[in-house]
Amino acid sequence: MHLHSSIRGAVAATLLVCPLASAQTTEQLPGFELERLETNVGRGTLLVGNGELMVPGGLSISLIGHYQRLPLRLNDGEQDLDVVRDRATALLAASYGVQPWLELSAQVPFVLWQHGDDPTLAGLSELAIQGVGTPVLQARLGLLSQRKGYPVNLSADLGAGLPLGTKQALAGDAGPRFHARMVVGTTVGWLQPSLEAGVLFRPPILMEAVGLEDKRATSAEVRLGAALSTTGTGLRGELGTRATLSPQLSMDVLGGVRFPLLIGLDAFVLGGPSFGTALGTPRFRVLAGVAFRSEPPPRITDLDPIKDATLQLDLDKSSPPQREDRIRPVGTWELNALSRGDPQETSNEDPREPLRPYQPSPRERIVLRGEIHFAQGSWELPNEVALLDQVVLRFSEQTRKSTIIIEGHADRESTDMSNMTMSLHRAQAVWRYLKNQGIHWTQVQIRGFSSDWPVSPRPATEQERQLNRRVEVLVVTETAAPITTQAPAP
CATH class of the missing domain: 2.40.160.40 (monomeric porin ompg)
Incomplete structure (x- = not known):
């Protein structure tokens, strides 16, 4: 002008x-x-x-x-x-x-x-x-x-x-x-x-x-x-x-x-x-x-093998990540509308036993495990979430019945109720992304764990606190039934 x-x-x-x-x-x-x-x-x-x-x-x-x-x-x-x-x-x-x-x-x-x-x-x-x-x-x-x-x-x-x-x-x-x-x-x-x-x-x-x-x-x-x-x-x-x-x-x-x-x-x-x-x-x-x-979670469809190699992936391992020490489990919320499990297994669990992070049964195998970390007070997906593209890819490759487990966690950022809400919002953000990629809700289980299962129970740095602000995503599939033979009776 x-x-x-x-x-x-x-x-x-x-x-x-x-x-x-x-x-x-x-x-x-x-x-x-x-x-x-x-x-x-x-x-x-x-x-x-x-x-x-x-x-x-x-x-x-x-x-x-x-x-x-x-x-x-x-x-x-x-x-x-x-x-x-x-x-x-x-x-x-x-x-x-x-x-x-x-x-x-x-x-x-x-x-x-x-x-x-x-x-x-x-x-x-x-x-x-x-x-x-x-x-x-x-x-x-x-x-x-x-x-x-x-x-x-x-x-x-x-x-x-x-x-x-x-x-x-x-x-x-x-x-x-x-x-x-x-x-x-x-x-x-x-x-x-x-x-x-x-x-x-x-x-x-x-x-x-x-x-x-x-x-x-x-x-x-x-x-x-x-x-x-x-x-x-x-x-x-x-x-x-x-x-x-x-x-x-x-x-x-x-x-x-x-x-x-x-x-x-x-x-x-x-x-x-x-x-x-x-x-x-x-x-x-x-x-x-x-x-x-x-903004809704971004849709990312292009895979970068170099960046995927730097993700915290644990392929074909069924053991859960190690914790520094045992944290007393407390009750959590589970979105039943988005969760579908085996009714027989559910009935065998003690209803008074609080929900714990997922542990595979002998009939299941974890084919992919990864974590997505969030900023403090936020449930917005970070720009780099190629892990979720790997989840969709590995899930589509399975020939047997498979399930995606989404478990949200929070740092000790606020009250227990706020942390619970935050952990669920983070898990929901991941679920919305997978939904946009064509994953049906019957194939997903989603849970929030508040701040009850931290990776670092006593974080001293911002990097350690960010490890607790996470969503763990697992792709679980059924294993083949073991072949057994019965010896004839003498």
Whole structure:
């Protein structure tokens, strides 16, 4: 959002030619979109995406408040006119995953209030205090995904700004605008760096409203961005920058934090300075808001043998994982609607005996055992769950009656009731994934064990605690009946 330097000088000259004390006419600034900052919708930081798409059926909704200081000042080298000194806007944005390769989003901004110097002193009509900004529709196309084994996430964004903004509030262009950009991101330990590059095409800005000839501003801008954020489910940090390369340069640098309020609901606060001489570049910005995100477990169908080799798999072994010491078992919940066992075996068990982790009978054999670990306070499946593809593959290879056992566990994160709920939610997340892969509910048993069967009873580090926040998945099949011979009686 800028005017060519010659046009900017002409605007300033026109303002200052009019006597400040006795203006006889009231001309109006040409309507154009003053806002230069475009926020990211969906995954990634507030300023720059990370190349990752929402999974199909995933929904993200954000409500952002935005304050700017001195976004529009005109001068001729001697006098200044702060056309907009303070400006507060709001942004409602939403994103939805349609296909694994397609995500659609929309943004609608609003000007809540703005004020500055009295424009009538310079012969200009007053600006509207409030108005609707330029709505933006966007399609994000996934090109590469770490979910499919690639080292980075890569996406292409194609969007259009609709000419529906309130021009009297400097919130709308005379025609539609279009943008295209590429975004790449990855995860390095507990950090997520990302980069983006793109171009914005906007309609030319006509200056006839202030008595000038029909001159046009440059209608293309190159935009670059970079961001760095931390991972996890608790307090997270974000740092991002976005630069616009045109006849006039502008750059924004924003840093802040993001923290959870409720499950799926985050709050964030960011702020920082802006640099440049382009119109619409403030001294600094402050953004705050909330974001809600809900996603089903991702569907991953491509197997990566290299990553599969690093999974905690124990093939063709019937012995359960070793425990550091014996934990007194307590009662647990079992989802009977999803559990089908052998009625005869069930009747032989002592009804007072609490449920224990699965132990195969002499007639059964474990063909695959693996674990999926979760972040604290979360039951969202991690991006890398190739274990579940192995489960589906090994299960389909069995010729005898087979069952998939899903056992959820929790760390001592909260109360016993909360831990029980958490362990069940984690097991259900795994079950939903297997269901999407075509596994029938009659072939699955699912249980929650709260925090009663930890791998590490007395964890001292975060890695040990994460071992307890897990779901154990087993593929169990029947063994062939042993061949017996009976010797003739003497």
